[in-house]
Amino acid sequence: MLSIGKLGQAAGVKVPTIRYYEQIGLLPPPDRSAGNQRLYPRAALERLSFIRHARELGFPLEAIRDLLSLSDRPDHPCEAVDDIARAQLEATRARIARLRALEAELERMLAQCASGRVSDCRVIESLGNHALCTHHVEAV
Amino acid sequence: MLSIGKLGQAAGVKVPTIRYYEQIGLLPPPDRSAGNQRLYPRAALERLSFIRHARELGFPLEAIRDLLSLSDRPDHPCEAVDDIARAQLEATRARIARLRALEAELERMLAQCASGRVSDCRVIESLGNHALCTHHVEAV
DNA sequence: TTAATCTCTATAGCAACTAGAGCTTCAAGA
DNA sequence: TCTTGAAGCTCTAGTTGCTATAGAGATTAA
Numbered sequence: 001m002l003s004i005g006k007l008g009q010a011a012g013v014k015v016p017t018i019r020y021y022e023q024i025g026l027l028p029p030p031d032r033s034a035g036n037q038r039l040y041p042r043a044a045l046e047r048l049s050f051i052r053h054a055r056e057l058g059f060p061l062e063a064i065r066d067l068l069s070l071s072d073r074p075d076h077p078c079e080a081v082d083d084i085a086r087a088q089l090e091a092t093r094a095r096i097a098r099l100r101a102l103e104a105e106l107e108r109m110l111a112q113c114a115s116g117r118v119s120d121c122r123v124i125e126s127l128g129n130h131a132l133c134t135h136h137v138e139a140v
Numbered sequence: 141m142l143s144i145g146k147l148g149q150a151a152g153v154k155v156p157t158i159r160y161y162e163q164i165g166l167l168p169p170p171d172r173s174a175g176n177q178r179l180y181p182r183a184a185l186e187r188l189s190f191i192r193h194a195r196e197l198g199f200p201l202e203a204i205r206d207l208l209s210l211s212d213r214p215d216h217p218c219e220a221v222d223d224i225a226r227a228q229l230e231a232t233r234a235r236i237a238r239l240r241a242l243e244a245e246l247e248r249m250l251a252q253c254a255s256g257r258v259s260d261c262r263v264i265e266s267l268g269n270h271a272l273c274t275h276h277v278e279a280v
Numbered sequence: 281t282t283a284a285t286c287t288c289t290a291t292a293g294c295a296a297c298t299a300g301a302g303c304t305t306c307a308a309g310a
Numbered sequence: 311t312c313t314t315g316a317a318g319c320t321c322t323a324g325t326t327g328c329t330a331t332a333g334a335g336a337t338t339a340a
Contacts, residue, residue, distance in 0.1 A: 003306095003317080003318080004317090004318070005316095005317060005318075014297090014298085015317090015318085016297075016298065016299085017296085017297065017298085019319095019320095020296075020297060020298090024296090033305085033306090034305095035304075035305045035306070035318085035319090036304085036305080036318085036319065037304095037305070037306085037317090037318055037319075038318085038319090046268060049268065049270065050267050050268045053266075053267050053268070053270050053273075054267050055296090056242075057242050057245060057246060057267070058239075058242050060295080060296090061295080061296070062295095067264070067267065070258055070264070071258060071261075071264045071268075073258055074257065074258050074259035075257060075258070075259065076257065076258050077255070077256070077257060077258070078253065078255060078256060078257060078258045078260070078261035078263070078264070079255060081253075081258060081261050081263050081264055082250060082253055082255055082261075082263060085246060085249060085250055085253075085263045086250060088246060089243065089246040089247065089250065092239055092242050092243045092246060093243060095235075095239055096236060096239045096240060096243065099198075099232055099235055099236045099239070100236060102197050102198050102232050103229065103232045103233060103236065105197060106197060106225060106228055106229040106232060107229065109225060110222060110225055110226060110229065113218065113221075113222055113225075115217070115218060115219060115222055116217070116218060117214065117215055117216065117217060117218060118210055118211060118213055118214050118215070118216050118217070118218045118221060119214035119215065120218070121211075121218035121221050121222075123218070123221050123222060123225045124207070124210070124211045124218070124221055126193075127190050127193050127194050127197075127207065128186060128189065128190045128193070128211075130189065130193050143286075143287080143337095144286090144287070145285095145286060145287080154328090154329080155286090155287080156328075156329065156330080157327085157328065157329085159288095159289095160327075160328060160329090164327095173336085173337090174336095175287085175288090175335075175336045175337070176287085176288065176335085176336080177286085177287055177288075177336070177337085178287080178288090195327090200326080200327090201326080201327070202326095281340100282339100282340090283338100283339090283340090284337100284338085284339080284340100285336100285337080285338075285339095286335100286336075286337070286338090287334100287335080287336065287337085288333100288334075288335070288336085289332100289333095289334085289335105290331100290332090290333100291330100291331085291332090292329100292330085292331080292332105293328105293329080293330075293331095294326105294327100294328090294329080294330100295325105295326100296325100297324105297325085298323100298324080298325075299322100299323085299324075299325095300321100300322085300323085300324095301320100301321090301322085301323105302319100302320095302321095303318100303319075303320085304317100304318075304319065304320105305316105305317080305318065305319085306315100306316085306317075306318085307314105307315095307316090307317095308313100308314095308315100308316105309312100309313090309314090310311100310312085310313085310314105
């Protein structure tokens with residue numbers, strides 16, 4: 001059995017985060033020692049590692065909740081799993097596209113600025129006047 | 141003079157957001173009508189548009205606060221402005237790089253999945269076993 | 281005048297944690 | 311066995327950038 005600290009270290013997740021995951025029902029409440037400290041079985045490490053990895057890949061906790069409940073049903077078809085992953089891929093691509101537009105806009109602003117006085121600054125000017133934008137970015 | 145609703149419409153910012161900006165000191169508190177409603181001068185529209193555009197470009201509010209106070213000093217050199225914009229560009233590029241690694245990982249997971257049973261699902265397997273990763277992504 | 285719309289304040293909520301206060305338990309060394 | 315320091319406990323509040331809601335008052339158009 002693992003203490004919460006050992007579990008956190010093994011999975012690369014901070015202790016308060018583990019307690020938070022328990023609080024929101026992503027990890028089942030483990031048994032406690034005589035002194036009321038959490039004691040985790042090996043299986044908890046697998047589950048927590050799964051969560052951590054999915055978080056690293058940008059899956060929101062709600063998606064992870066779904067993935068976990070799907071992974072508990074090994075005989076079911078895995079279409080739902082793929083759907084969640086595809087949605088995450090789509091979201092990732094959309095974020096990349098937006099960020100690239102931002103990158104281009106920032107580069108343009110900086111390239112035009114001669115670094116003189118604030119009154120001549122193209123960065124300030126560009127920010128104040130949306131019409132100067134080349135890319136017209138929508139919401140970030 | 142503009143009501144808060146007109147101002148919001150003109151700048152493309154929601155009314156509660158304007159009040160929020162005032163609350164955190166990003167917009168100065170305007171004069172009020174006899175009935176205690178906010179009345180904005182034209183200048184407020186410029187300032188709010190500036191904020192909105194900077195937000196669209198991903199600048200955090202704290203950076204925008206700095207940009208605004210710099211833009212109020214037209215005679216100063218604009219290096220500090222450029223620094224903030226460059227920092228934002230760097231942050232944007234870093235996010236793009238991370239997201240591209242995520243994209244590749246998600247694509248790989250999905251490509252390997254034959255869409256059969258959950259028990260054979262490569263997506264689930266990849267999430268559970270970090271060692272299967274090609275890219276070993278660090279924190280998102 | 282009346283109805284519709286707008287605005288006011290204040291509070292609470294979102295994601296996904298993080299930090300801190302104030303306490304208890306545990307493990308290891310003297 | 312005692313002591314000390316690390317690790318654990320619960321609870322609350324803070325982070326960012328808003329958004330939503332409630333219940334009241336102000337303004338405007340017909």
